[in-house]
Amino acid sequence: MFLILGMTHPNLLRYEGETYRNKLETIIDRYNISDHVRFVNEFLSTENLLSYLSITDVYLFTSKDPLQAVSGTFSYALSSGCPIVSTPIPHVKEVLKEDMGTIIDFEASDQLAAAVNQILDDELKLGKIHRVNLQKMVKTSWQNVAIAHVYLFELLIDKKREMIYSVPPVNLDHIFRMSEERGFVQFADISMPDLASGYALDDNARALIAMLHHYKIYESYETIALIQKYLDFIGYCMQADGTFLNYVDRNGNFTIQNKQENLEDANGRAVWALGEVVGMANLLPERIVKLAIELLERASKHALVYYSTRSMAFTIKGLSFMKGKNYKAIIEVLADRLAAMFEHESSSDWQWYESYMTYGNSVIPEAMLIAYETTRDNRYRDIAYQSFDFLLSRIIVDEEIHVISNKGWAHRGQLRTEGRGGEQPIDVAYTIIALDRFYKFTKDEQYKKTIRIVFDWFLGRNHIRQIVYNPVTGGCFDGLEEHAININQGAESTISYLMARLKMEDHTHEPMS
Incomplete structure (x- = not known):
């Protein structure tokens, strides 16, 4: 034609x-x-x-x-x-x-x-x-043209100026686009859902958390429908023994990937999401809360089986919403494990739980702070402070965040000399979520200032000086490479941006120090 x-x-x-x-x-x-x-x-x-x-x-x-x-x-x-x-x-x-x-x-x-x-x-x-x-x-x-002009003018006048990025309004267009009847689609071909990629428990758990926080702010009926959809998907992934599988194809079949990969983090992330539902029980329909509690009680029986640092951190976050001595005891065991890892691995110049840093690092010190809030064990609080401040010293450079890259994890005793690239929105989002918790707990203004610095990564304060969020589609690009952006707008990146953006609601209506 x-x-x-x-x-x-x-x-x-x-x-x-x-x-x-x-x-x-x-x-x-x-x-x-x-x-x-x-x-x-x-x-x-x-x-x-x-x-x-x-x-x-x-x-x-x-x-x-x-x-x-x-x-x-x-x-x-x-x-x-x-x-x-x-x-x-x-x-x-x-x-x-x-x-x-x-x-x-x-x-x-x-x-x-x-x-x-x-x-x-x-x-x-x-x-x-x-x-x-x-x-x-x-x-x-x-x-991006506006950002490029600012840096050109700075070059011409040989003087750095403070750039203020406008926080975009919340836009759920891509969230709805990626949410099919079964759940949140895993990947996107640019901005269109790639149905062949199927669905993942990971993404639907993250989506559930994001939409819960959206509902807390906006109380939208459409949001409730999405919450129910993602929660149902989590229930679909739970097996008879109370554990979860992660990967589901477009026809609803569990894929071979579930036998090939370690699913500890996915199980922990599901517990976190279910706990968030319980934490909002006073705002949500009874049917949603009842299902979440039922799933969480079944899943918690396996909470001590997993030893992945992030799985334990996610589980601590989820179970912290549950009341009862049993859940507090599980949190203590998991926090003791993380504390033991920290004490074994850390030294004067390496304050971390492992001999390397990989992805989603901020969730671990955040979980230790939550463990302190639950148990009042001062060891957890001290380790949370030490490890989080050490992490920030590694990823905040010259008033910009450069999260640990999947092109080269950070190892103890090794300077970060890898080429930039491979930075993922999920790491930026987890850092904002942790900063928000540390700020609200400590009232330390430096944490608050850093929240805005980190969020601006999505808006162009990054090494290629380009916006990572797509204000047209409401999606988020899948990551920063060394010289370009990955223009696909899949589940993980889009939900991560939304989680970060919703946290900014507490910090954009008041003056930044």
Whole structure:
């Protein structure tokens, strides 16, 4: 289908009428191709233009004027990911590289036909160009252009200025997009749910926690429906013995991955999510709370089976919402284990629970602080302070956060010399959640100041100076690589951003110190 978009320019209409359009319609009739050509004879708003471009396989930009400097529609098409076939005006020659489309000569219809056919005949190439164009154009969004200008001006005046990032409004569009009938889809192809990736307990547990906090703030009926959906998924993943499986395919079958991977962290994360439901029992429908308590009681029987640091930390967080000596005793055992690990591994220059730092580090000292709040054992509090402050000293550098990268974990005695990249939104979110708890417990203004520094990572305060949150889709890009952003917007990253953003509600309506 060949679409011809737009109405005739008013000036042309005044002097020539619809001569050109009539000529095109004559050609269409002559070749009997009217079923394959559509005129959209109207002035298109930007929103409507982008809607058409989003379904466009190849965008044709042809001009007879070699002196035409720029084209707005060319820019829109490129930013929509369209492979482009274009004549060589200056704008096109500057921007359109070989991997983004094809430049043809002026008035060369044979070249145009050949270029279009070559792209359309190669579905893999079509998809690759689409992704390349989107990837390259991310840095030209208004937010990223604004950030780039600030750093350019700083360079020119040789002076650093404080940059204040505007916190975006909460947007659940991508949350709803990724929430299918069964649950939260695991991965996304750019911003579209990748149903073939199936579902994970991890993601639905995180989504449950995020939506609980959203409901606490906004009390939306739609949020209750999502809470029920994610809670039901957790129940679906619970096995007869009270343990959880993590991976479910699009048809609801548990996959082979469940036998190939360690599921301790997933089990702990489920306990955390269920505990959060119990913690909001006074706000939620009875059916939701009752189911969460039932699942949590069954899961807690296995709480001491797992020895993963993060699994134990998640479990402490979840069980802290439950009342009763039995749950307090479990928390003490888990906190004692973490304390023993800390005492065994730590030294004057390494205040940590293991000889290395990997992912989701902030949750461990946060859990130790929670253990202190539950038991009043001063050892837990002291270890929480020491380990969290040590972690912050490793990841907060020059008023920016650089979380431990999955391209190179941090090992004891080793300077962080790995190339930047592989930074994940989940680590940033967990750091904000921990900072929020430490600030509310200690009233230390430095923790409060750091919360805003860390959240600004999502908005461009990072090593590539680009926004990681996507304000158009409401999703969050999957991570920062060394020189670019991973433009997929999957479950973990999107939910992590939302968790962090909701925490900011307590810190954006009051002046930052």
